[in-house]
Amino acid sequence: MQHGFNWLSLIPGYSGEIIHETGHILMTTIIMVIILIAAFIARLQLASAQKEAHEGLAAESKLTFRNLFEIIAEKIYDLAEGVMGKHDAEQHFGLIATLFIFIFVSNFLGLVPGIAPPTDNLNTTLALGTFVFVYYNYVGFKSNGVGYLKHFLGPVLWLAPLMLVVELASHIFRPISLALRLRGNIMGDHILLGIFNHLTPYVIPLVFYGLGLFVALVQSFVFCLMTMVYISLSSSHDH
Numbered sequence: 001m002q003h004g005f006n007w008l009s010l011i012p013g014y015s016g017e018i019i020h021e022t023g024h025i026l027m028t029t030i031i032m033v034i035i036l037i038a039a040f041i042a043r044l045q046l047a048s049a050q051k052e053a054h055e056g057l058a059a060e061s062k063l064t065f066r067n068l069f070e071i072i073a074e075k076i077y078d079l080a081e082g083v084m085g086k087h088d089a090e091q092h093f094g095l096i097a098t099l100f101i102f103i104f105v106s107n108f109l110g111l112v113p114g115i116a117p118p119t120d121n122l123n124t125t126l127a128l129g130t131f132v133f134v135y136y137n138y139v140g141f142k143s144n145g146v147g148y149l150k151h152f153l154g155p156v157l158w159l160a161p162l163m164l165v166v167e168l169a170s171h172i173f174r175p176i177s178l179a180l181r182l183r184g185n186i187m188g189d190h191i192l193l194g195i196f197n198h199l200t201p202y203v204i205p206l207v208f209y210g211l212g213l214f215v216a217l218v219q220s221f222v223f224c225l226m227t228m229v230y231i232s233l234s235s236s237h238d239h
Contacts, residue, residue, distance in 0.1 A: 007114040024121035031105050031118065042066040076100055076224070083228040092231055095135065099128070100224045103182070107216030110190050111209055113197060119219075120190050125183040129175030132227045137171075140234030148234070178226060182219055189215045 008023050009015040042065035049066070076097045080089035103119060110117030118124040140148040152171075154163030189212050196208050 005114050006116055019116075023116060024118040024124050027106075027109075027116065028118045028124060031102065031109065035101060035105060038065050039069065042069045072101065073097060079225070080228055083225065084232045088232060088235055092139075092228075096224050096228060099132075099227060100220050103128070103223055104216060104220040107186055107219060108213070110186060111193065111212045111216070113194075117186060117190065119182055119186045122179060122183050125179040126175065128182070128223070129178035132178060132230065133171070133175040136227070136230040136234040139231055143235040151234075174226075174230060178223060182223055185215055185219050 006015075006019055006023065008019050008026060014026075045064050045066035073093075077089060077093050080093055080096055083089075084092065106117045106119045106124075109115050110120060137148075140151070144151075152164050152167040153160040154167070156163075193208050193212050
């Protein structure tokens with residue numbers, strides 16, 4: 001959904017219906033490039049710090065790409081360990097951190113006037129939800145083998161047909177729920193911010209920018225938290 005001016009419209013031949021149909025794909029590509037550049041800079045900063053006497057172990061006095069990634073990694077790992085346990089946290093941390101960084105950067109860029117975040121588009125959020133669905137089921141089969149299917153049948157044999165229907169419906173709804181929750185909140189925040197920017201372009205929108213930043217962070221957190229829960233449930237041997 002597009003709301004007013006979009007910076008992508010400055011690209012020759014790329015405007016109107018084209019932005020509406022493929023703008024989220026281009027924005028996703030741009031965001032991935034931004035993240036890769038930031039990660040590359042952080043790696044250079046770490047390599048430079050490791051050449052010093054303390055070998056990069058001492059914390060830097062100012063905020064850099066390096067310690068920004070370190071802070072994010074530390075917080076996400078602590079959360080993953082609390083939700084999934086140490087073993088699963090170590091195994092799936094890379095995926096969870098990648099999801100969080102991509103979703104947060106996407107949401108955050110939506111606060112910039114003229115940028116429609118890819119998480120404002122159902123195609124993007126549904127793709128993320130579907131990926132999580134495929135991944136946690138893959139983890140379930142990898143951890144439990146064919147025995148993972150028992151999870152869909154319940155503990156009582158004569159209730160297995162009913163439980164199968166209920167469990168299948170529950171699992172199918174999970175990626176849809178992830179997609180709709182993320183897209184709905186980001187789209188609503190984007191629309192609200194656009195309205196107040198148009199009505200009162202000074203001072204008052206600052207409050208909504210703060211609220212928008214909070215929503216961007218919370219929705220990234222919720223998406224990743226639910227992903228951790230699904231992975232933890234699928235990899236558990238106690239079905």
